[in-house]
Amino acid sequence: MEITIIKSKNQYNAYLKRMHEIFDAKNGTPEGDELDLLALVIEKYEDEHYPIEAPDPIKVIQFMMEQMNMNKKGFGLVIKSQSRATEILKKKRPLTLAMIRRIHGHLGIPAEILIKDYKLAN
Structure with a gap:
């Protein structure tokens, strides 16, 4: 899977699905590297689209x-x-x-x- 910056809700959902599929991938494997990259782009998307305010x-x-x-x-x-x-x-x-x-x-x-x-x- 080619991973790019997330630009749509559909792409976000597809990346979440793929992340779930390879969640137990071992570090240092191609799937482990893919998981790390997915986590980064998903986190960036969530920070921009679903910000969490600091609590009172x-x-x-x-x-x-x-x-x-x-x-x-x-x-x-x-x-x-x-x-x-x-x-x-x-x-x-x-x-x-x-x-x-x-x-x-x-x-x-x-x-x-x-x-x-x-x-x-x-």
Whole structure:
């Protein structure tokens, strides 16, 4: 199969079908090389046509708190302020760089997510 940049939905679907057919191909084989190339052009097409927005930082914090069975008091200990914890979770106050560093360290949320702008509540 000759692989080119994907220019249509039909071509995208054909490449997905072919990728599924050779999914278990071994590295270093012609089919393994074809699989690698298909993955690259499919990824490029999906990035352009089906972009995924970065999640809201506060929603990610709330999700991680839930996963870790952490309450607001626990979050307040992470950011070193109980009153700020409530304000942050209600989007009344933005995260500071120091908070982002602590949240990243304690909750494991990537800093790239935490630094994303988000709309504050009125």
